[in-house]
Amino acid sequence: MSTNASPPSTRTGLPPAALERPTPDPARLVRLGGLAMAAGALAWAVGTVLTYDVDPAGEAYPVAYKVSSLLFQLGLVALVSVQLRTAATGTGRLARGFLHVEHALLGLAIAASLQWILAPGLSENAFFVALDLFWPLSMLGMAAIGIRIAIAGRWRGAARIWPAIAETWALVMFPAMALVSEEASAFVSAGHLLVGYTALGIILAVRPELTLAHG
Structure with missing residues (x-):
């Protein structure tokens, strides 16, 4: 009679780490992305209002304003990540590929913003002038x-x-900058950010189930 009381093997061929890895909660990820978007848009809206009277032709924007615009861009990265994770534009290769392209555009726009913050003296350099074009392109x-x-x-x-x-910001702001004063366009921009991207972020944070497939 055997005295071996060991339980039968439960090996699955997978490493222990793979068996124990928790599955991310999709709703939580959407909430976090929404909060990042709302916070970034709110920061830039406040920064825009506080600097409404800055003349970019003759005055430098304060670093706080530049950082607020960077926070907005990071919020957009989080938003596009949510859109990718939930296949918001569709499940096809082209639909998802467009979101990857948008991430790349935002990455280049963020690089331009970092240069503006850290090395503003290079802003007239031809390379950085070209790099800055990715900011409006990313918004389109x-x-x-x-x-x-x-x-x-x-x-x-x-x-x-x-x-x-929310994402008509560029379509609203480009004509506004041509038709009204710099001061007025700052308030148009801030208002659109609050009504658009800030509200969108709040919607995602409060109602993440609206972005998820029916279970």
């Missing part, structure tokens, strides 16, 4: 994403509609 890309999300219909309710509202 966000506008296209907002329209695509509304068409795809994978997000529901307010989460489906609000990206198209």
